[in-house]
Amino acid sequence: MIAEIDVKAVLSRSVCEFHSDLVTRSTGRAVRNGIEAHLEEHPDVTVVVLDFSAVRVLDCSCADEVIAQLLLRRSAGDAPHATYFLVRGLDEDHADQIDDVLRRHGLALVAEERGGAPRLLGWVTELMRTAWERLASRGPAEPEELASDLAWPLADARAALDELAFRHLVIHADRRYIPLPAA
Amino acid sequence: MTALIEVPQSFDDRAFEQFAAGFVAAQGGSRALVDAHACEWASPYGLVALLCAGQALVERHGAKPLLTAPADREVAAYWARTGFFRQAEALFEIHGAVPRVKQPEESTVLLEVTPVRVAVDVHKVVDHIQDRAAAILTAELGLDPKATVGFGMALSEACQNIVEHAGTGGWVAVHAYTWRRRLGKRVVVIAVGDAGVGFRQTLAPSQAASFGDRWGDARALEAAFIHGVSRFRDPGRGQGLRGIKRWLDRWKGKMSIRSGTARIAMVPPWDDDVVLKDGLALFPGAQLQIVIPAAAPDARRAGNDTSDAPPARSRPDTSTAPPEAK
Numbered sequence: 001m002i003a004e005i006d007v008k009a010v011l012s013r014s015v016c017e018f019h020s021d022l023v024t025r026s027t028g029r030a031v032r033n034g035i036e037a038h039l040e041e042h043p044d045v046t047v048v049v050l051d052f053s054a055v056r057v058l059d060c061s062c063a064d065e066v067i068a069q070l071l072l073r074r075s076a077g078d079a080p081h082a083t084y085f086l087v088r089g090l091d092e093d094h095a096d097q098i099d100d101v102l103r104r105h106g107l108a109l110v111a112e113e114r115g116g117a118p119r120l121l122g123w124v125t126e127l128m129r130t131a132w133e134r135l136a137s138r139g140p141a142e143p144e145e146l147a148s149d150l151a152w153p154l155a156d157a158r159a160a161l162d163e164l165a166f167r168h169l170v171i172h173a174d175r176r177y178i179p180l181p182a183a
Numbered sequence: 184m185t186a187l188i189e190v191p192q193s194f195d196d197r198a199f200e201q202f203a204a205g206f207v208a209a210q211g212g213s214r215a216l217v218d219a220h221a222c223e224w225a226s227p228y229g230l231v232a233l234l235c236a237g238q239a240l241v242e243r244h245g246a247k248p249l250l251t252a253p254a255d256r257e258v259a260a261y262w263a264r265t266g267f268f269r270q271a272e273a274l275f276e277i278h279g280a281v282p283r284v285k286q287p288e289e290s291t292v293l294l295e296v297t298p299v300r301v302a303v304d305v306h307k308v309v310d311h312i313q314d315r316a317a318a319i320l321t322a323e324l325g326l327d328p329k330a331t332v333g334f335g336m337a338l339s340e341a342c343q344n345i346v347e348h349a350g351t352g353g354w355v356a357v358h359a360y361t362w363r364r365r366l367g368k369r370v371v372v373i374a375v376g377d378a379g380v381g382f383r384q385t386l387a388p389s390q391a392a393s394f395g396d397r398w399g400d401a402r403a404l405e406a407a408f409i410h411g412v413s414r415f416r417d418p419g420r421g422q423g424l425r426g427i428k429r430w431l432d433r434w435k436g437k438m439s440i441r442s443g444t445a446r447i448a449m450v451p452p453w454d455d456d457v458v459l460k461d462g463l464a465l466f467p468g469a470q471l472q473i474v475i476p477a478a479a480p481d482a483r484r485a486g487n488d489t490s491d492a493p494p495a496r497s498r499p500d501t502s503t504a505p506p507e508a509k
Contacts, residue, residue: 015306021306021335021339023306023309023335024302024305024339025302056313056332056335057309059335059336059343059423060336060422060425060426061343061422064419064420064422068419091329092329093332093333093336100425100429101419101422104422105418
């Protein structure tokens with residue numbers, strides 16, 4: 001099940017209805033708590049789309065609390081199944097902040113900038129990035145198909161896809177690897 | 184005995200060193216008189232620094248220091264419009280005429296001198312200024328509209344340094360004006376300051392041991408400003424200054440931080456400031472300044488493509504730095 005969460009709406013509920021800006025660490029914590037509470041209430045959600053379209057300013061501290069800490073806590077928690085996160089509606093500065101905080105933690109995330117194609121933010125290997133970009137453009141694939149597309153040895157294609165799946169950047173179902181926006 | 188601290192005639196971040204030296208020299212007095220009667224101009228940095236001094240002097244002497252307001256009526260009126268006197272009343276016994284003025288709708292004061300103590304103050308500051316700042320940055324400075332989101336981020340992170348690290352409250356002020364002598368352009372200047380514990384004390388528990396005898400204000404500023412070190416072990420912490428630097432680099436901006444006896448700066452190509460200075464007069468807390476200059480005319484025509492801009496110097500140029508204090 002996919003859940004789309006309007007981050008501005010969470011900000012309004014958690015902090016103040018008049019704020020449009022995701023600034024300060026304490027605000028970030030409150031918003032992250034709001035998102036986590038929503039996920040607790042909906043345990044069957046597997047894909048979470050965090051929509052930043054209505055957010056005006058996002059600072060580094062808040063990006064760290066909302067995004068990086070959310071991913072870290074979710075991966076360390078005891079959720080009954082994997083949760084896949086996607087961020088949507090980012091402007092260039094939002095994407096910069098999120099990319100930087102994710103890199104600091106060695107994390108990565110699929111992001112859709114306003115009017116732009118999906119891309120990976122944060123830290124991944126070049127092999128993973130190439131594999132993900134190919135998968136995002138062609139759609140779901142098996143390792144053999146990706147290896148053929150990229151003229152890679154099968155072992156490299158499989159390793160890159162497995163790593164992407166392990167880090168919840170693609171969904172692995174049966175033999176196929178599915179990019180998140182297509183999920 | 185009342186010790187005199189003179190406010191420089193033109194009080195900005197450079198003239199601040201003269202003021203700080205006076206602040207140190209006044210240590211022996213039982214009370215201080217901060218004399219601004221001859222002051223003809225003060226930048227937001229100067230005004231915020233005055234409040235920091237006031238707070239420190241109250242703590243030093245247990246009584247409000249005296250402050251003489253600028254004798255020039257226009258200067259005093261400008262200070263009043265910046266909201267300075269409203270904040271200063273709590274810290275100084277003010278002498279001289281303090282005009283009552285109303286903020287005009289079209290003002291160069293983007294944000295009056297505003298106290299920052301807790302996170303909600305940072306929200307208020309960003310909320311209050313963002314729309315007006317967007318108009319000034321694009322219409323007056325000719326920056327790409329994309330710059331305005333980063334402006335809010337930079338302002339927020341600068342203010343959060345007070346909330347997270349100062350151990351006390353501080354102030355922020357934002358003005359737009361033409362910087363004739365040093366740049367010949369319109370600029371937006373953000374000044375944030377406090378009279379709190381400063382970078383050295385904040386970082387000492389996690390950093391001092393590894394530096395040994397070399398630990399001091401300059402090392403603390405380098406650790407925070409260049410290496411993104413914070414007092415927390417979490418790698419996600421301490422990234423605010425890095426975020427500001429990244430944004431300023433894109434718009435050829437400048438940032439400097441003074442704390443204790445040292446000052447560090449990210450120096451863009453248009454400026455000749457020294458990256459790291461040590462052995463300065465001891466002044467409490469931390470004072471930060473951000474300068475965002477107008478885009479060059481060709482950059483405005485080309486849609487602000489700054490990709491060919493040389494990167495700002497962000498590492499200390501030790502060849503130009505004065506000898507460190509022993």
